Amino acid sequence: MPEAQTAPSFGRYRDAVMLGAGGMGAVYRAVDPSLDRFVAIKVLTQREPKYIERFRREAQVLAKIMHPSIIQIYEIVGSDEDESDPYIVMEYFEGKPLDALIKKGTLPAAQVVNILRQTAEGLKKAHANNVIHRDIKPANIMVADGGDVKILDFGIAKLRDAKKDLTGNTVLGTPYYMSPEQAMGQPIDARTDIYSLGITAFHLLTGKKPFEAKSKVDVMLMQVKTPLPSILEFVPCDVRVVQVVEKMCAKKQSDRYQNCDELIEGLDALPRSLGGRQKETETTQPDMPKVPKASPKASTPPIATPARASAKDRTSSRPSNRPSSRPDVRKPAALLGGNRLVVIGASAGLAVVVIVILAAVLLRGGKSANSGTWRVPSRGWVAAGPPAPSLKMVQQAGGYGNCVFSSKALERGKEDEGTVRNTFSYTEPIYG
Template sequence: MLIGKRLSGRYKIIDMIGGGGMANVYLAHDMILDRDVAVKMLRLDFANDEEFIRRFHREAQSATSLAHPNIVNIFDVGEEDDLYYIVMEFVDGNTLKQYIQQNSPLKVEEAIEIMKQLTSAISHAHHNHIIHRDIKPHNILVDHDGNVKITDFGIAMALSATSITQTNSVLGSVHYLSPEQARGGMANRKSDIYSLGIVMFELLTGRLPFSGESAVSIALKHLQSETPSVRRWNPNIPQSVENIVLKATAKDPFHRYNSVDEMEEDLRTALDPDRLFEPKFIIPIDDEATKAIPIITNDKPLKNLDETIVHTSEKNTGSSGGTSDSKQGKGANKKRRKWPIVLTSLLVLLVLLGLSAYFVPGLISAKDVKIPDVSGMKEDDAISKLRQQGLTIDKRIKLTDDEIEKGSVIKTNPEADTVVKEKSKVTLYISTGKEKYELSDYVGRQYDDVVRLLDNQNFKDIKKTEKNDDSEPGTILSQNPSGGEKVVPEDTVLEFEVSKGPEKIVLMDLTQYSVKAAQDYAASVGLTLDASQEQYNETIPRGMIISQEPKQGTQLQKGDKVSVIVSKGKEEKPPREITKEITIDYEPPLPGQPGQKQEVRIYIDDMNHNMSVPADVFSITETTTRQIKLIIVEGKKASYQVFRDSKVIAEETINYNDVE
């Protein structure tokens, strides 16, 4: 299983996205450049052919030199554990074959636009001395913006010089094969032009010009039959457009476009008003092909060089008395002249033998029977009906079919209503139902990547439900149907359960809460609380939360940290000190009695004193000055009282803010 494997430690295989008779194509991720790429992996039966591998490497490396917007870029060519692969640009889209099947017939303007892109790409290749040799819609990709890109340059070139024969590959390419390739000749630039003409025919009509029961019969039609008129299926196609198809698909390369550039220029002007009703392209008649060549005699001089191609028989060669050199020359020429006749005779003989092998057994039977139409019938019922007609069942071939139910007959070969001889063999094509697609196990992969991979499979619907999970958002948690199950895409609804990531916690407002309350909340929802920072605050009581980070309403995940600032209460200001100087008057109790002592008591109410105990007690016999020192705490007051013999003679109250 290649899924998950890393090629050269760099290209991680993600999924298989296509395959054919020669190679399978995988979606991979380039771990170094962080981009998706397509990896074409050759099948193992090709890996054992050393000549093919040698040429494959050389030609694929050569194809890496092609840099054109309509050619799929080849990034790398490698080999690992006998796995030979090409790393190329990943084009997100369909093949042109799929695009034609979904949108045919295309509008003439769209077909012309696609062909201009194709001819531009092939022109670039030809100017770099590279011939594709296998141009067909299967090797052309269409992205979601309608841009086309040609692929498989290296593989097509490698195949052209090897003895490898792959039936499925041949059947896939023979519809676009040039006559010179069909007869076994070497492909050239004009072979690519012929294939482009067949592709253009299919774009305009939605069908192929030639069909048949076998690759050989189709190849013969490329050799012998003229290309049908595209206007037969769409009379609205301008003659100028049809002429491009006819000229590109001329049997003789001599009558085709001289270059792809010439064809591209024709495409650019095909819809010009002065060209829409131009005469139909007709291949010039070769007069020499039907001319009777005169018999040459000794008494008749040769009129031109062409007449020496055909020589007379012995009875018309005149006298035999010529020189020995003359006889030897005639003998050698005669041998050379016989070779084309011998080869032609052998070819005719082989064709006759093939025809007799096919038809003679049927001619022995005297009775003609018509093959009944058994399409849609159950296999057993169809066999019974065919046998009642005196026919023999040959092979039963299983095929998928979107319309015929499983176990019923799709068609027969020969087809229904064909008249054959009694006891002729009939092949039945039995439906296995709609084509099924084997689902991969997508659990653990990104949902968007999987949907992109499945986009071309035409599933009935793809549904997504989301749930919180510790895995990365977008990760597929489960799928239904499960991986490994084979389903009919158009009848199947795929269901994926996808991670939304860990559950989000919407942070509440923690301000005005005590540290203890905030700690309890954080523990209950899975957060961690940092309450190490404190500061004074004029309004928030000590021990209460002043602010938080992140803010209220922020979405967090379990384990995230929340930091808070805790109030230390109001910042205490230092006590303020004030000294009051007072004068204490001496007042004799009676006139004429000076010198009698008077008692003075000073009471202070401040940070260090209270009024219950005198701060100072002394006696005076005369008027005295005294200093009183007061210490006032913020938010408090200080006061003093002075008593002289139990009489208050001075008092004052001072506020904290009154002291500078």
């Protein structure tokens, strides 16, 4: 019969319960009887000198930083002469790491923005103490049920620039979230953590890592060379949140937010509905609308054709507060006496004819002379490739009426010129 495993002893700390374990060590929850509170105890089971040094560095780094978004350290116990494993006693935080949450599904944009802001506040404090985390990722950020955030694992934090090359085994960090300069062994700074936090945001919003490959080196090369995919390719998202994340993940350090203050300012500029600090206004742009699916038999509403109105109706519908810069068209008419309505009616009729001619040119003539407008099918229209813009980006911008589409996208109805037009509703079905 196997012997029961003896519970570990941690000095004055009692009732230790293991919360998790890995190749480097384990984490326990215990009770500090003198203060009647829970504490977290991180134990190092690897006794190699390099791991012990990293373990001590984490304790030293955490001791320098006091911030609500960073786990606080209470003490480190153990020395080279001790036979027992060294351990760090730190603040106990009841929450879940983001890598566990993302397995259940993507997070709403407002929740992601809240996580970004709190994490940026904690990193701002670390950077002010010349500490670069270097391993920001979902597994190293915990969130409580109430929304509070804690940054974990400063074990590979640096107080000076890294000097390792791309292929070296000692490049520290996680390739999926590693900045280009970090992967190439170039000097790192606060913008390195901002990049990793941006990749983390991308993962939380889409449920996918932006760069994946078979080997770590390939992933690191993608961080350096491959453009960031658009979040809108995976999920609907407010374009302003997309812009913040894309700036965080810029390949060039100079194109990112230069520090956490700038990042926080960008996050606060978002409306409150997205986790920002700005009040909602009528001009606040909503999330990208979801286009409802129409039944196959549903027909597209016809384009309204200008109707010929009577001279009396046209006269009564004119606004009374015309701009002063425009000539008063009533004065020449007054000189004509009884022929006034005839002149007005003839002018309005001519304008209607011109409008009808222009519409016919746009609808039947294909691409205009200045290449500004392209034909699209009246039903079952599809988004074209370059130079036409992304259909989702156009939709995000607030409609379809001023879109530019390639004439090559016209697959349905191209034989019947009457089925093409240049304006259409966002409620219509999308193909492609």
